[in-house]
Amino acid sequence: MNKQSELEKYTEYGLSGTPEIKADEKKYWLGEFRERVIFALTFEQINRKEAVKVIEEKCKDERIDKLIVESSVLDTITEKFMDLAHKYDKDYKTIDMNGTNKEIALVLASNEAIDERQVLIKELPKLPDEFYYAHSKKLCKKHMEELQKKSPMFMDEFEEMTLLDKMMGIKCGVCEVVKK
Ligand SMILES: [Zn+2]
Numbered sequence: 001m002n003k004q005s006e007l008e009k010y011t012e013y014g015l016s017g018t019p020e021i022k023a024d025e026k027k028y029w030l031g032e033f034r035e036r037v038i039f040a041l042t043f044e045q046i047n048r049k050e051a052v053k054v055i056e057e058k059c060k061d062e063r064i065d066k067l068i069v070e071s072s073v074l075d076t077i078t079e080k081f082m083d084l085a086h087k088y089d090k091d092y093k094t095i096d097m098n099g100t101n102k103e104i105a106l107v108l109a110s111n112e113a114i115d116e117r118q119v120l121i122k123e124l125p126k127l128p129d130e131f132y133y134a135h136s137k138k139l140c141k142k143h144m145e146e147l148q149k150k151s152p153m154f155m156d157e158f159e160e161m162t163l164l165d166k167m168m169g170i171k172c173g174v175c176e177v178v179k180k
Pocket of ligand 1: 139140141142143172173174175176
């Protein structure tokens with residue numbers, strides 16, 4: 001079975017699965033029943049810096065009781081999710097799927113059946129490259145406005161340069177990238 005059809009099987013038919021499917025289903029969703037899953041990230045997505053932002057937004061959902069991370073995810077990355085779980089008062093755990101699950105890296109779940117339809121997204125909201133690779137978090141007015149237009153979700157990651165910054169010779173993090 002290829003990756004795509006497996007994904008479809010669990011997202012589309014998981015809600016009304018038979019008991020045999022339920023065991024597989026729990027393996028797929030890091031030990032949770034599909035009906036309790038509210039959101040999930042793939043291994044590919046979890047390594048992007050945007051993932052933390054997306055999960056933070058999701059953590060504001062009060063139906064979410066726990067955040068589960070597959071244990072093969074790097075510590076430097078899991079640390080950020082551990083902090084989020086703590087901040088939003090969610091239970092945090094890691095689970096070792098022994099390599100049986102190469103798809104799902106993180107699950108946000110409820111303790112009850114929720115039957116959320118869409119728990120996976122194809123692509124994370126993306127920070128444009130020049131902002132992703134910004135040399136610093138300080139931006140000029142023009143680039144703050146551009147960010148507001150393109151990805152308002154990431155506004156609080158940056159700040160507009162002050163007059164003092166300018167006097168001290170601090171340069172806009174994005175202008176520095178674009179110059180190269
Ligand atoms: Zn700039």
